[in-house]
Amino acid sequence: MNMLMMFLPILIILLLIAGMGTLMVRASRRRRVSPKKWRRMIIGYIIILLLAAILSYSVLPENAEVVKTLSSNEMKQIESEQMKWMEAAHSGKLKDLEGVYTSKKSWSFPYDDSKLDITYLGEGAAYVMIFVEEISKGDDVIEAVHYTGNVFIDGLDMTEKKSSAQLELKGNILSLKAPDLASVNITKFSNGFPFQQFSGKKNGLFSSERPSMGAGRDFILLKVPEGVEVNGHTNYVRAE
Structure with missing residues (x-):
């Protein structure tokens, strides 16, 4: 029907x-x-x-949403800013994240142990990077935030559709699971073939005027009390 x-x-x-x-x-x-x-x-x-x-x-399907289309230059600007931040983080510098990466989910775990082991659950979890920032030992709490880069599909920003990573703390083991895959249906209106043929403009879905796909990197910013030894594939950063 x-x-x-x-x-x-x-x-x-x-x-x-x-x-x-x-x-x-x-x-x-x-x-x-x-x-x-x-x-x-x-x-x-x-x-x-x-x-x-x-x-x-x-x-059009029910509950359809209108998503703004970004130009190729706008996409390159966003990806450039995220790449600069990532390069600084790999060198140990924690720069301001406001307006650069999107926060998907945050966690807070009471913690008073001297060691923390990180494990990865399922495929893809190892591709989620973890940056560790040491904070003053005044609060025995571990804080974590999942950040993600922008997800582009033919110029459409689908970052909000992306799922969040999952974190679970049992004892001194912090388990990380990668975000689940998200499914979206895209409908895009464009000028008809006769107009495109004579105007030379091709603005249909997956046109050659802009990159077709772009998936930003996922990472966890993990804040641990000073003195806690973190075991796992991590990078330590310090706020500038």
Whole structure:
């Protein structure tokens, strides 16, 4: 039933176009066509175009969201800023994250042990980097935040659709699981082929004018009390 409702507007448009075409063919076979009849045919054609534009939106799925399309330069700027931050972090410098990476989820665990072991659960967890920052020992608490880079699909920013990593603390073992895969359906309107052919602009889905895909890096910023020994694949950073 859903498939029928999806294609129903298209069928109606095709029937309207076929009916209009039939009338125009019949009129062309006559020797004389009055201006009044031509005016009716033109008005009918305009009505068909308006109906087609209105009905096309009924094909969209429920709860659809409009996502802003970024230009190639905007995407490169965002990726450049994130790369600079990542290079600084690998050299031990913790720069400001505001406006650079997106925070997905945060955790807080009471902790009074002197050692912390990190384990990875499932495939992909090892690709989530962990940066460790030591904080004053005033609070016996471990704080963690999952940050992610922007996810682009043909210029559409899908970062908000991305799932969060999972952290679980049992004893002195902190288990990390990579974010689950997210599923999205994309519908994009573009100019028709005749317009693109003569204008030279190709702005359809996965056009060559911008990178098709771009997935930002995931990492955990782990704040531990000073003196806690962290065992695992980590990088220590210090705020500038």
